[in-house]
Each structure stands twice: as structure tokens, then as C-alpha cells.
Amino acid sequence: MKILKKLLLGISIIIAGLLIAAIFIPNEYKITHTVTIQKPQKEVYDYVKMLGNQKEWSTFMEADPNVKITYSGKDGAVGATQYWKGNDDVGEGSQKIIRLDGERIDVELHFIKPFEGINRAGSIIKPINSSSCTHTEVFYGSESYPKNLLNIPMKMMLEEYFIKNGNNLKKRLENK
Template identity: 25%
Template sequence: MVVVYAILLILGLLIVAALLIAVLLPNSYLVEKSIIIAKPVADVMGKVADLNFYAKWNPWQKTEPDSLQEITGTPKSAGHRYHWKGKKIGEGSLTLRDIDAKHVHFDLEFLKPWRASASDNWVFEEWGNGETKITWQNNGDLPYPIGRLMGLMINKTLQKQFEQGLLNLKSLCEKQHFA
């Protein structure tokens, strides 16, 4: 009986410690990654703002190529939406919120395996000789306590995924002839 109480006490202390640690962790995150693409801003921006190209370069789609995908709305316009559903990649949507000459802003909503939302923002800069510096930013809230504890892994995981996505986008843009 003493062993059971000791185990319960240790478990309780671990839970309290995790809750206290979570209080000290940030309540939001920001991940940012950049790359130079040897194409003009308009060409690169077109591949990001037209979600018909999204499955060709986003790193998550390659994890589950047979997942369901639905694209609605007018490309490069507010309301243009990409919805996905799969066993490995879960379910969610990416909706173009706003676009101007140097920025594309998306709302990102995850439905499964858990509900969450984030902002996906893109910045495009002319980078000499017809090249583009593109910066992919993602930010969102980390709810207490689980979200904050998971936030410890988000930055590292997303940095790798963003790097792969940007390399895929670079390859798509630089290999393709634009009309």
C-alpha cells in the first residue's frame, strides 16, 4: 500500500511540476525561415498565393500524398482556400486572408488531431538580378498547459519543415518557365 501512495505522490508532484513549468513558458510562438529564389517577386509570389501549387511544394503533402485535398476560391484572392484531410497529416485548412505587392497572409486552421489556429505570413523582397528573398513566418498562440509544453518542440520541428518547403518551392520556381 505504501508503494501505491509513493507512486501516486511522485505522479502528483510530476504533474504539479509540469503545470508550474508551463506557467513560465511563452504563450505564443513565431517561426521564420528565408531563402533566395532566382526568379522575380511576381513569379515566386504567384506560386505561394495560388494554392493550386501548394501540394507541389509543401513538405507535409509528401508525407501523405494520397490525402484528400480540396481547393476553392479564386487564386491570389482573399478567400482562396486549401483544405486537406489525411490519416497522418490530420485535417485543416489554409485560407488566403490578404495579399499586397510584397506580402501574402493566410489563416491556418487545424481541425484534427487537435483544434488550433495560426497565421502564415509571407514576405517577398527584390534581391538583385531578378531574384527574390522570400521569408515564411508562422505564429500562433500556445494555450496553457499542453500547448506551452508542446511549444518547446514546435520551433525545431517547424524550422526543418519550413526549410524543406522553401527548398521545394525554390526547385519548383527555378525549374519552371513562367509565361
């Protein structure tokens, strides 16, 4: 009985500690990664704004070679939507282009599985000179208390994906 009491007390202390820590963790987070690409800004922008091109550089799409993808609207235009349904690593959801301005591409992400949620993401492509530019991938997330405890591991996981995405995009475009 004493062991059970100590075990329950230990678990209670851990849970209380996590709940207290969650008070100090921001509900919102932003993840960015920037890579320099030796291609003109317009060429990179025109490539990245096409949702259909993501299967060539996105690590999310690489996670399931059998992912089912459908499109609606005109690809590369505001309102274009990509719907995906894949394995447990890829999940199910959609993304819709909500803003294009020649330098920035913003999408609204609607995740269905494994977790329901709506987030925003984007790409910012800025010229360095006439033959190179930077591509910054950005993701905006938010979780309410106490789920905001997951923001730290989520941010670390997404940062790894973004590094891979940037390297894939750079390699794809520079070797084109």
C-alpha cells in the first residue's frame, strides 16, 4: 500500500509540475527556416506557389509515397486547394492559398488527422541579387493551456522538417 501511495504521489507531483510549467509556455509559436537559393527570385516564387510542386521537395509528402492528393481551383492562384490523405505520418488535411503578392505565399492549413486543427504557413522569397534569393518557410501554431505543453516538441520536430524542406528545395531548383 505504501508503494502505491508513493507512486500516486510521484505521478501527482509530475502532473502538477507539468501543469505549472504550461502556465509559462506561450500559447503561440512561430517556426522559420531560411535557405539561400542560387536562382532568380521570380523563378523560385513561381515554382513554390504551385501546390503540385510540393511533392518534389516537401518532406511531408516524402513521408508517404502513396499519399492521395487532389486539387481544386487553379494551382498557383489564391483559392487553390490541395487535399491529402496518407499514412499515420502524413495524416489527412488540406491547404489553401490565401495570399500571393509576388514575394510571399500564405496558406491556411486544415489538419483533420491525426489531430484536428487550423494553422497558417507560408513562404517568403526575397531577392538577394538578379541570380539568387532567400526562401523562408514559416509556420504559425497555437495551442491553448494545457495543450501548449506540446508546443516545445512540436516546434523542434517542425524545425527539422523545415531544414530538410529548405535543402530539398535548394537542391531541386539549383539542379534544374
